[in-house]
Amino acid sequence: xxxxxxxxxxxxxxxxxxxxxxxxxxxxxxxxxxxxxxxxxxxxxxxxxxxxxxxxxxxxxxxxxxxxxxxxxxxxxxxxxxxxxxxxxxxxxxxxxxxxxxxxxxxxxxxxxxxxxxxxxxxxxxxxxxxxxxxxxxxxxxxxxxxxxxxxxxxxxxxxxxxxxxxxxxxxxxxxxxxxxxxxxxxxxxxxxxxxxxxxxxxxxxxxxxxxxxxxxxxxxxxxxxxxxxxxxxxxxxxxxxxxxxxxxxxxxxxxxxxxxxxxxxxxxxxxxxxxxxxxxxxxxxxxxxxxxxxxxxxxxxxxxxxxxxxxxxxxxxxxxxxxxxxxxxxxxxxxxxxxxxxxxxxxxxxxxxxxxxxxxxxxxxxxxxxxxxxxxxxxxxxxxxxxxxxxxxxxxxxxxxxxxxxxxxxxxxxxxxxxxxxxxxxxxxxxxxxxxxxxxxxxxxxxxxxxxxxxxxxxxxxxxxxxxxxxxxxxxxxxxxxxxxxxxxxxxxxxxxxxxxxxxxxxxxxxxxxxxxxxxxxxxxxxxxxxxxxxxxxxxxxxxxxxxxxxxxxxxxxxxxxxxxxxxxxxxxxxxxxxxxxxxxxxxxxxxxxxxxxxxxxxxxxxxxxxxxxxxxxxxxxxxxxxxxxxxxxxxxxxxxxxxxxxx
Numbered sequence: 001x002x003x004x005x006x007x008x009x010x011x012x013x014x015x016x017x018x019x020x021x022x023x024x025x026x027x028x029x030x031x032x033x034x035x036x037x038x039x040x041x042x043x044x045x046x047x048x049x050x051x052x053x054x055x056x057x058x059x060x061x062x063x064x065x066x067x068x069x070x071x072x073x074x075x076x077x078x079x080x081x082x083x084x085x086x087x088x089x090x091x092x093x094x095x096x097x098x099x100x101x102x103x104x105x106x107x108x109x110x111x112x113x114x115x116x117x118x119x120x121x122x123x124x125x126x127x128x129x130x131x132x133x134x135x136x137x138x139x140x141x142x143x144x145x146x147x148x149x150x151x152x153x154x155x156x157x158x159x160x161x162x163x164x165x166x167x168x169x170x171x172x173x174x175x176x177x178x179x180x181x182x183x184x185x186x187x188x189x190x191x192x193x194x195x196x197x198x199x200x201x202x203x204x205x206x207x208x209x210x211x212x213x214x215x216x217x218x219x220x221x222x223x224x225x226x227x228x229x230x231x232x233x234x235x236x237x238x239x240x241x242x243x244x245x246x247x248x249x250x251x252x253x254x255x256x257x258x259x260x261x262x263x264x265x266x267x268x269x270x271x272x273x274x275x276x277x278x279x280x281x282x283x284x285x286x287x288x289x290x291x292x293x294x295x296x297x298x299x300x301x302x303x304x305x306x307x308x309x310x311x312x313x314x315x316x317x318x319x320x321x322x323x324x325x326x327x328x329x330x331x332x333x334x335x336x337x338x339x340x341x342x343x344x345x346x347x348x349x350x351x352x353x354x355x356x357x358x359x360x361x362x363x364x365x366x367x368x369x370x371x372x373x374x375x376x377x378x379x380x381x382x383x384x385x386x387x388x389x390x391x392x393x394x395x396x397x398x399x400x401x402x403x404x405x406x407x408x409x410x411x412x413x414x415x416x417x418x419x420x421x422x423x424x425x426x427x428x429x430x431x432x433x434x435x436x437x438x439x440x441x442x443x444x445x446x447x448x449x450x451x452x453x454x455x456x457x458x459x460x461x462x463x464x465x466x467x468x469x470x471x472x473x474x475x476x477x478x479x480x481x482x483x484x485x486x487x488x489x490x491x492x493x494x495x496x497x498x499x500x501x502x503x504x505x506x507x508x509x510x511x512x513x514x515x516x517x518x519x520x521x522x523x524x525x526x527x528x529x530x531x532x533x534x535x536x537x538x539x540x541x542x543x544x545x546x547x548x549x550x551x552x553x554x555x556x557x558x559x560x561x562x563x564x565x566x567x568x569x570x571x572x573x574x575x576x577x578x579x580x581x582x583x584x585x586x587x588x589x590x591x592x593x594x595x596x597x598x599x600x601x602x603x604x605x606x607x608x609x610x611x612x613x614x615x616x617x618x619x620x621x622x623x624x625x626x627x628x629x630x631x632x633x634x635x636x637x638x639x640x641x642x643x644x645x646x647x648x649x
Contacts, residue, residue, distance in 0.1 A: 007293065007294050007297040007298065012294070012306075012309055012310050012313045013313060013317075015290075015294055016287060016290050016291070016294075016313065016314065016317065019290040019293075019294075020283075020286045020287060020290050021286075022162075022166075023285075023286035023289045023290060024282055024283060024286040025166070026166060026169065027282045027285050027286055028279075028282055029166075029169040029170055029173050030169065030278075031278040031279060031282065032173040032176070032177065034056075034059075034275065034278055035275055035278060035279065036173075036176055036177050036180055037052065037176070037180060037198045037201070037202060038052055038271075038272075038275050038340055039339070039340065040180040040181055040184050040185075040198060041184065041195055041198050042340040042341055044184050044185065044194055044195070045131075045194065045195065046268070046341060046342075046343050046346070047125075047127045047128055047131055048131050048135070048194065048195035048198070049268055049271070049272075049340060049341060050123070050125075050128050050131075050264045050265075050267055050268045050271070051128055051131035051132045051134075051135055051136075051195060052135065052195075052198075052271060053256065053267050053268050053270060053271025053272075053274075054119070054122040054123060054128070054132050054256060054267060054271075055132055055135055055136045055139070056252060056271060056274065057249045057250075057252045057253040057256065058111065058118070058136060058140065058249075059139065060245065060246075060248055060249040060252065061246060061249040062107060062139075062140065062143055062146060063146070063150075063245065064241075064242050064245030064246045064248075064249065065103055065107065065147075065242060066100070066103070066143075066146050066147045066149075066150035066151065067150050067154075067241070067245065068238045068239065068241040068242030068245060069096075069099060069100070069103060069147075069150070069151060069234065069235075069238050069242070070096075070150045070151040070153060070154030070155075070238075071154060071237070071238045071241045072233075072234035072235055072236070072237040072238025072239070072241075073092055073093065073095070073096050073099075073151060073154055073155060073158070073234055073238070074154035074155070074157055074158045075237040075238070076089075076092050076233050076234060076237055077089040077092050077093060077155065077158035077159075078158050078524075078527060079526070079527075079607060080092065080610075081158065081159075081527075084534075085609075085610055088610050089158070090219050090220070091222040091226065091230065092230055092233075092234065093155045093158070093217075093219040094219040094220050094221040094222055095221060095222060095227060095230045095231065095234065096151040096152065096154075096155055096217075096219070097148070097151070097152075097217075097218050097219070097221070098221055098227070099151065099231065099234070100144075100147040100148045100150075100151045100152075101144065101147070101148075103147050104143055104144040104147040104148075107140065107143065107147075108140055108141045108142075108143060108144075111136065111137065111140035111141065112137055112140065112141055115132070115133050115136045115137050115140070116129075116133055118132070118136070119132035119133050119136070121257070122256055122257070122260055122267070123260055123264055123267070124260075125264050128264055131195050134195060134196045134199070135195045135196065135198065135199045138196060138199035138200060138203065139199045139202055139203060142200075142203040143203065143206070144207075144210075145203055145204075145205075145206030145207035145208075145209065145210040146203075146206045146210075148210040148214070148217075149168065149172070149206060149209045149210035149213055151217070152210065152213040152214060152217025152218070153165040153168065153213050153217070155216075155217050155219070156213055156216065156217060159216070161216075164212065164213055164215075164216075165213055167212060168208075168209040168210075168212035168213045169209060171208055171209065171212060172205040172206060172208050172209030172212075173205060174205075175201075175204055175205040175208045175209075176201050176202055176204070176205030179197075179200070179201035179204055179205070180197070180198055180201045182197075182201075183196075183197030183198070183200050183201050184197040184198055184201075185197075240380065240384070243384075244384065244387050247387055247388065247391040247392060248391060250391065250392065250396075251391040251392065251395040251396055252270075252274070254395070254396035254399070255270055255395070255396065255399055255413075256270065258396075258399050258400055258403050258410070259407075259410070261403070262403075262407045262410075263345070263349075265343060265345040265346045265349055266349055266407060266410075268341065268343070268346050269337075269346055269349045269350040269353050270353075272336075272337060272340050272341065272346070272350060273353065273354065273357055275340060276336055280322075280325040280328070280361075281325075283318075283321045284318045284321060284322060284365065284368070287314050287317055287318055287321075288314070288318075288368065288369060288372045290314075291310050291311070291314045291369075291372065291373070291376065292372060292375065292376045293376075293524055293525070294310050294376075295307050295310050295311065295373060295376035295377060296376045296377070296378075296524075296525040297500075297524075297525050297528070298310065299376065299377045299378070299504075300500045300501060300504040300525045300528075300529065301499055301500045301501055301504075302437070302441075302501035302503070302504065304433075304438050307373075307377070308433075311369070311373050314369060315365055315366055315369055318365040318369060319362055319365045322361040322362060322364065322365050323361070323362065325358070325361050326358045326359070326361045326362065328358075329354045329355060329357060329358025329361070330355055330358050333350060333351045333353075333354035333355055333358075334347060334350075334351055336354060337350040337351070337354070349407065352408055352411065353411045356411035356412055356414065356415065357411055357414045357415075359414075359415040360414040360415035360417070360418045360419075363415065363418040363419045363421075363422045364414075364418040366422040366425060366426070367386070367390060367417075367418040367419075367421035367422045367425060369425075370386055370421075370422070370425030370426070370428070370429060371383045371384075371386040371387050371425070373429070374386070374428070374432070377432070379432065382428050382432070385428070386421060386424060386425050386428070389420075389421055389424055390417060390418070390421040394416075394417040394420055394421065395413060395417050398412075398413045398416055398417055399413040402416075437503065449489055449492030449493050449495075449496060450493075451484075451493070451539060451540055451543050452484035452543075452546075453484075453543070453544070454483055454484050454543055454544030454545050454546055455483075455544050455545055456544055456545065457483070457544060457545030457562065457644065458545055458562050458563070458564050458640050458643060458644055459541045459545065459546060459548065459557060459560060459562060459563045459564070460474070460477060460478075460481075460546070460547040460548070460563075460564050460566060460636070460640060461548050461549075461553040461554040461557065461563060461564070461565050461566065462474045462477075462547065462548070462549045462550070462566045462567075462568060463550065463552075463554060463565075463566070463567045463568070463601075463605070463613065463614070463619070464549070464550070464567070464568040464569070464625075465568065465569045465570060465575060465594075465598055465614070466575065466579070466593070466594050466597035466598050466601070467570065467574070467575030467576065467578045467579045467582075467590075467594055468568045468569055468570040468574075468575055468578075468625045469568070469570075469578060469625050469629045469632070470549060470568040470625070471487055471549050472629050473568060473625060473629050473632050473633045473636070474487070474547045474549040475487075475547075476629060476630065476633035477547050477633050477636050477637055477640075478546070478547040480633065480634075480637045481545070481547075481637060481640065481641075483544075483545045483546050483547060484540075484546040484547070485546070485547045485549075486540055486546060486547065486548045486549070487548075487549045487550065490533060490536055490537065490540070490548070490551055491505050491506050491509075491533075493536040493540075494529065494532045494533035494535075494536045495532075497532040497533075497535060497536055498528055498529055498531075498532035498533075500525075500528070500529050500532070504529065505529050505532075505533060508526065508529055508530060508533075508604075509550065509551060509600075509604055510597075510600045510604075530608075533551060534556050537551060537553050537556050537557065538556065538557070538560075541557050541560050541563075550601070552604060552605050552608040552609060554618065554619070555605070555608055555609035555611065555618075556608070564620050564621065564639070564640055564643060565618065565619045565620045565621070566619060566620065566621045566622075566623065566636055567614060567616075567618075567619040567621070567622045567623075568622075568623055568625050568632065569614070569622065569623075569624060569625070570624060570625045570626045571624075571626055572594070574625075574626045575594055576590045576591055576594060579593060579594055601613055602614070621636065621639055623635055623636060
C-alpha cells in the first residue's frame with residue numbers, strides 16, 4: 001500500500017493499529033533496561049532502589065544527548081538521500097562515530113567529577129550517597145556503548161534499515177537481564193557486586209547493542225575541515241530534540257530535590273511511579289509516534305478534516321488505554337508498589353501518591369498529544385511551548401507550592417499540571433484551526449497542469465535572482481523557440497503526483513527542506529514532496545525540448561543530455577525598482593523581500609545539490625537582465641540556436 005493510500009485514505013483506526021505494534025515492541029524493549037535493574041536491585045537493597053531514583057535524571061540527560069545527536073544526523077541524512085545525494089549523506093554518517101566518542105568523553109568526565117556533589121544534593125543518607133556515586137559513575141563513565149548505539153541506530157534508520165536496530169535492542173536488553181542476577185548477587189562464582197553489578201549489566205547491554213549496529217553504522221569520516229560545518233548542521237536539527245528531552249530531566253531532578261526534604265522513601269516512591277510509567281505509557285507513546293507521519297502527510301495535503309480525525313481518534317484510544325492504568329493505580333496501588341519494595345514507609349507513602357497520580361492519566365493523554373500534533377504540522381513554537389509549560393512552568397513550581405501543605409498534597413501536582421496543560425493545548429489548537437492555510441479549502445488541481453507535447457531538443461533551465469525578470473524572460477524564450485514553458489505548472493503536477501497540496505509544495509521551494517524539518521514537519525513528507533517534484537521535472541525533460549524556471553532543475557537534470565543551464569541576475573537597484581513596480585512595495589519592503597527570496601532560493605538549491613546557487617561554475621550562461629527582458633531573451637535564444645546547430649560558442 002502506497003503512502004497516499006495508507007495515510008490519505010485508509011481508516012484511521014486501521015492505520016494506527018498497523019503502525020503501532022512494532023513501535024510498542026521497541027518501546028517495551030527500551031523500558032526493560034530500567035525495569036529489570038530496578039527489580040533485581042530492589043531484591044538486593046532498598047538503599048539501591050532509592051539510588052536508582054536519584055540517578056534517573058542523569059540517565060535521561062545522557063539519553064537526550066545521545067538520541068538528540070542521532071536525530072540530527074538522521075534528519076540531515078534523510079534530506080540528502082531524498083534528493084539523491086548519497087555521498088554527502090555518507091559524510092554526515094561518517095561524522096557520527098567521532099561525534100559520539102567526543103560526547104561520551106566530555107559527559108563521562110563531567111559526571112565523574114560532579115557525582116559526589118550531586119549525590120549529596122539529593123540525599124543526606126550516607127549509604128544512599130555511596131550507592132548513587134557507585135552506580136552513577138559506572139553508567140556514565142562507561143556509557144560509550146549508549147552514545148555509539150544511539151547514533152549508529154539513527155544512521156541505519158535513515159537508510160531504511162529498521163530490522164538491525166530492533167535486533168540490537170532486543171539482544172542488548174536480554175544481555176542486561178541475564179547479567180543482572182549474576183553480577184548483583186554473585187552467582188556461579190562471580191563476585192557479589194550489588195548495585196554496581198546492576199550498573200555493569202546495563203552498560204554491558206548497551207555495548208552489545210552497539211556492536212550489533214556497528215556494521216554499516218561506522219562510515220568513513222569526512223575531511224577534518226568539514227567537521228565544524230557538519231556538526232553545526234547536525235545540532236541545528238538535533239538541538240530541539242535534546243532540549244525537549246532535557247526538560248524532563250530538569251523537572252524530575254526538581255521533584256527529587258523537593259521530595260528529598262521529606263525522606264528518601266518519598267524519593268523512592270517517585271522513582272517507582274516512573275518505573276510503572278514506562279510500562280503503562282507504552283501504548284500511549286506508540287500511538288503518539290504513529291500519528292506524526294499520518295497528520296504530517298494530511299496537513300501537507302491540506303486534508304485538515306483527516307488531521308482532526310487522527311487527533312481525536314488517537315485521544316479516544318489513548319484515554320481508553322490510560323483508563324486501565326487509572327484503575328490499576330486507584331485499586332491496586334499496594335500491589336504495584338510491592339513488586340519493587342517491601343519497605344512499609346514506601347508502601348504507606350506510595351498508596352496515597354499512586355491514587356492521586358492516577359487521576360492525572362486521563363488529562364495527561366491530551367497534555368502529551370497536543371504537543372505531538374503541533375510537532376506533526378510544523379508548529380514547533382506551540383509544541384515546545386506546551387512542553388515547557390508542563391515541565392518547567394507548572395510541574396516544579398506547583399510541586400513546591402503543594403509541598404508546603406505536606407507530602408500528601410505534593411502528589412496533586414500531577415493531575416493539576418496535566419489538566420492545565422490540556423486546557424492550554426486545546427486553546428492553542430482552536431487558534432491553529434483558524435489559520436488561513438488550515439481554514440481555507442484546498443484548491444482543485446488545474447486542468448491545465450499537464451505535460452505538453454514537444455519535440456526532441458534542448459532543455460533550458462533558468463535560475464534567477466528575485467526581481468531580475470527571470471520568469472518573464474523564460475516565457476519569452478519559450479515563445480521564441482516554440483516550446484513549452486513550465487513554472488507554476490510543475491507545482492500543480494507535483495501535487496497531482498504526490499497527493500499533497502500545491503501551496504505546501506510551493507513552501508518547500510520558498511524554504512529549504514532543512515528549515516521545514518527544523519519545524520518538526522515529518523521528514524518523510526518533505527521527502528515525498530521533493531521526490532514528486534523531481535520526478536515531474538525528469539518526466540517533463542523526457543517529453544522533449546522546453547523551458548523550466550527554478551526548482552533546482554539544472555541540478556536534477558545534471559545527467560540529462562542537451563541541457564542549457566542559465567542564470568539571470570541584475571544590479572540591486574534595478575531589481576528593487578522592478579519589485580516596487582511589480583508588487584507595489586515601498587523601497588524597504590522591496591529590499592527585504594528581495595533578500596528573503598534570494599536566501600530561500602539559495603537555501604533550497606544548496607539542500608538539493610550541495611552547491612552554491614549563482615556560482616558561475618554551475619551554469620552554461622549567465623546574463624545581466626538590466627539590458628531588458630526582450631534583449632536578454634534574445635541573447636539566450638541565440639545561444640540555444642547556436643548550440644543546436646553545433647556552432648562554436
